[in-house]
Amino acid sequence: MPTTARWAATLTLTATAVCGPLLGSAHAAPSLGPSGLYAPSALVLTMGHGNSAATVTPERAVTLNCAPTASGTHPAATQACAELRGAGGDLDALTVRDGAVCTKQFDPVVVTVDGVWQGKRVSYERTFANECVKNSYGMTVFTF
């Protein structure tokens, strides 16, 4: 192999090895099979300070796709999808973690989750006493 070809091969392999893991799931384009091989799971999660989604301005909003692969702007998409699957998609099943420590300060935050989970529409709202309490429920889903 001439030197230039070796260089080219080396650089290509390097790029693949370096980029492959980084590109990962975020670039796996979900596409429904001809007979609907999987049901779509795509959600938007928001959080804002206040008592009720009806009056709260969303301060943060992230997306979470769980089919066919995990992706989205949720900071822990893969773990959040696994957690939701483990809970059978039941957001109320995400309960406070053992050992979580938060103050009792009342500064309520509202989380909303809208979209589709395994082909079924989701429209969910839950209020926590403060942001620390929000993050103490479940492992990753509400931590964004």
Added chain:
Amino acid sequence: MPTTARWAATLTLTATAVCGPLLGSAHAAPSLGPSGLYAPSALVLTMGHGNSAATVTPERAVTLNCAPTASGTHPAATQACAELRGAGGDLDALTVRDGAVCTKQFDPVVVTVDGVWQGKRVSYERTFANECVKNSYGMTVFTF
């Protein structure tokens, strides 16, 4: 510079040059600045066959993030964000394209859009006579 160092430098630069454009927007993690430098825009779009979202099973669902950069499983995220910005976020402003040709077959599809657009909640539903008609409205937003 010793040869090994030159190699290392070359490979790093190559990886950066190759991965940079690929990683692009999909990996730009949205993070709200300390004073809220931008309002979040994150949406889930669904489509299904039928007359009304209340009774239709979502067959496809995609996510679309437009702040701070375009990403998501929407097949044309960048263009869809630009189109939504151009319409001021008004989904009803997306009208039929000149020259679009569709049959009059009545096989209605419902599109829903939920989430947040520039910090305001969105809950939208629109029914089209058939899928071709759906794709003839606007340029890219409803084409998924």
